[in-house]
Amino acid sequence: MSELELYRLPSSMTPLLPAANTTLRALAAELLLHSSKLSSAFNPYTRSAIVKLVEPMNSYYSNLIEGHNTHPLEIEKALKKNYSTEPKKKLLQLESRAHVLVNHKMKEKLLEVKDPYNWEFISWLHKEFYVHMPEEYKIVETKTGNKLNVIPGEMRKTEVEVGHHIGPAAESLNAFLNFFEEGYAPNKIPDPIDRIIAVAASHHRLAWIHPFLDGNGRVVRLFTEAIAITEKIDGDGLWSVSRGLAIKNKDYYSALHNADQKRWNDHGGHGNLSEKFLVEFCIFFLETAIDQTKFMISLFEPDKVLARIKEFVEIMVIRGELEKESRYVLEEAILKGRLIRGDMQRITGKSENIARRIMNDLIDKELLVSESDELRSAVRINFPIRYAPYIFPKLFPKDIEATMMD
Ligand SMILES: Nc1ncnc2c1ncn2[C@@H]1O[C@H](COP(=O)(O)OP(=O)(O)OP(=O)(O)O)[C@@H](O)[C@H]1O
Ligand SMILES: [Mg+2]
Known part of the structure; x- marks a missing residue:
């Protein structure tokens, strides 16, 4: 595409939403149903402990799509500011940490954001992510060998190519982003099911605009997560679309492409871009999302979680890392979310001293955490990343999990 042929008119990204489509409506309704099941899994404390595990997992997969494979244990260390002495590993750790932090902060930010389709919010995501990004990852090399700096939160000033797609002209980006915000505004799409379809469609359209010099993929996925929260299909943070997109990376890229x-001809829809392929993208996206919610629902079946806790404790006992009565403490902690320290004797059936030691071992292993510095009488359940393969298997890829279990 030559300079003159660049997209300059926002209407060139129409349609923003496919016309009424029963398949899409059924998928959107199914996603709503599954995600709301997740919102009622366990109790609020256990749920927020799981969210603390899902956030780094989400980050793991979103960076993986970018080709950055950061080992989950390295992410766990990065969250404690414990960095590798190997420079390359440290860069990946800093990037993961930046991603996890923006992912978390985004949820607080949403309490004050009225419309996440607004550019201000989208650029905030990029800014929060990139200000913490290592310098080495803020440099982009163009095809002609020029080095450009990625400025946190700033729109690109040069043209970009992604796959075979060339994004709209840099000087027209404002117009495209305004059109994007207005087109997906609640008064334009008032129906809740259509708004869920818009979560899928807007994912492609924002990636198509490609507003940043780099970091578009991860910011678009964070943005999609934010829209999922506002449309109440995020299962309160208990599932991640990036896990699905990373597993089906090839299909994701070809659906985007x-x-x-x-549009090929008059039968191809009502806008400039193909409606048929937008429908296919939305189907791909919603099916991927449904798969992920179903996977998480099955992972959180209480009986199965308790059976895995039993096996986990058995392994830890053999390794000499936990006492066998820890099992009852963990079971009750998961089912209730929080325990009072004074309950340990009752739960373990042991003397005060032994019960305290059992609890302290669990605190050392970070399976229990003190509620707060003031409220030290209560402890809450916690799920360290390193134990995820035992307690919530398959969150990470099989070969990676194998290296976490040594
Ligand atoms: N043909 C396409 N059309 C639109 N968007 C695309 C296409 N192919 C890929 N993308 C999106 O662009 C992203 C890559 O853009 P960019 O390198 O700016 O983002 P990144 O965050 O650095 O990398 P990544 O997205 O791979 O994590 C992909 O992740 C995907 O979301
Ligand atoms: Mg990139």
Whole structure:
């Protein structure tokens, strides 16, 4: 595409939403149903402990799509500011930490954001992510060998290419982003099911605009997560679309690529871009999301979680790392979310001293954490990343999990 042929008119990204479609509506309704099941899993304390595990997992997969494979144990260390002495590993750790922090902060930010389709919010995501990004990852090399700096939160000033797609002209980005915000505004799409379909469609359209010099993929996925929260399909943070997109990375890229295509003929829809491929993208996205919610629902079946806790404690006992009565403490902690320290004797059936030691071992292993510095009488359940393969298997890829269990 030559300079003159760049997209300059926002109407060139129409349609923003596919026309009424029963398949899409059924998928959106199914996603709503599954995600609301997740919102009622366990109790609020256990749920927030799981969210603390899902956030780094989400980050793991979103960076993996970018080709950055950071070992989950390295992410766990990075969150404690414990960095590798190997420079390359440290860069990945800093990047993961930046991603986890913005992912978390985004949820607080949403309490004050009225419309996440607004550019201010999207650029905030990029800014919060990139200000903490190592300098080495803020440099982009163009095809002609020029080095450009990625400025946190700033729109690109040069043209970009992603796959076979060339994003709209840099000087027209404002117009495209305004059109994007207005087109997906609640008064334009008032129906809640259509708004869920818009979560899928807007994912492609924002990636298609490609507003930043780099970091678009991860910011678009964070943005999609934010929209999922406002449309109440995020299962209170208990599932991650990036896990699904990373597992089906090839299909994700080809669905994005197809949806970039212009409409072929008058039967191809009502806008400039192909509606048929936008529908296919939305189907791909919603099916991926549904798969992820179903996976998480099955992972959180209480009986199965308790059976895994039993096995986990057995392994830890053999290793000499926990006492066998820890099992009852963990079971009750998961089912209730928080325990009073004074309850340990009753739960373990042991003397005060032994019960305290059992609890302290669990605190050392970070399976229990003190509620707060003031409220030291209560402890809450916690799920360190390193034990995820035992307690919540398959969150990470199989080969990676194998290296976490040594
Ligand atoms: N054909 C396409 N059309 C639109 N968007 C695309 C296409 N192919 C890929 N993308 C999106 O662009 C992202 C890559 O853009 P960019 O390198 O700016 O983002 P990143 O965050 O640095 O990397 P990554 O997205 O791979 O994590 C992909 O992740 C994907 O979301
Ligand atoms: Mg990139």
